Amino acid sequence: MTSRTSNRRIFAVALIVSLLVAGVASYYASAHPDGLEYVAEQTGFLDSAEDSAASDSPLADYQTEGVDDARISGGLAGVIGVVVMLVLSSGLFWAVRRREPADTDA
Amino acid sequence: MHVPDGFLDAPTSVATGVVAATAVAVALRGARRELDDRTAPLAGLVATFVFAAQMINFPVGAGTSGHLMGGALAAVLVGPWTAVLCVSVVLTVQALLMADGGITAIGTNITLIGIVTVAVGWSVFVLLRRLLPKTLAVVAPAAAVAAFVSVPVAALVFTGLFAVGGNAPVDLGAVAAAMLGWHTVIGIGEAVVTGLVVASVVAARPDLVHGAAPLIAERELVTRKVDVS
Known part of the structure; x- marks a missing residue:
């Protein structure tokens, strides 16, 4: 095999990219309503939306409760979300994965 | 396209909840075939990146x-069953932690963003892979086209659900046209992000890309010791 990026390296890059996207770049995301919300407003069913039961979550709307600076508040919520996602999804997929039969030659 | 609480009535939300729960249960079995010691960590990172x-x-x-919805992206990178689980975890964390997407609408959101985009994205991708030359160069463009198609289809399925169980009496034709129009444009963004990410992973480690596996098998003949048990 030619020089391949190692598993460790590619996983590290993916994690760093995710942290930067959620923790830093998210601040610059468009604040406009998304396609569904816009259509709901234009065609007249936006008012049927109800507040989520989770709307008093400390991370609701990707803002960290008690942190005033919008950049830090949003970035922190993004980073916490990334960590939660990594723990939950990695745990799930590790538990679900196929176990190779013990192969002493491998 | 996260659906909030209240857009759809209770029977429709229960129905999509049953669809979502069934799909997740089937996906938990299907993902076992897609995931091993090597690909399971990648799947966790794909879900994290989609979030x-x-x-x-x-x-x-x-x-x-x-x-980004990410269904087509995840399907090409880690396989369709695992992709359903990836997006389902994303949507559940978003609904419970970030109040993004309603809690009674989790089933609806998993159905639209976790099942429809994965099913459409993976089907289009496999079709293109069959039609196009058997080379790794087609993986990213095929993934991009698959991603593009998946978004307006999900928008149309939402419109269908809204026709059945929408809580507001509005002109369905107008909803369908507007949903399709805007999500066709959003699909271009989905295609760009999906194409770039898939191209990067294919360039670095094609062996980790689920959708590239048949192409690698045809390209290089490798002798491996396989334990058939």
């Missing part, structure tokens, strides 16, 4: 924005 990428709304004009 992060969904925070980035990009403007699509007229005061509207869109963001």
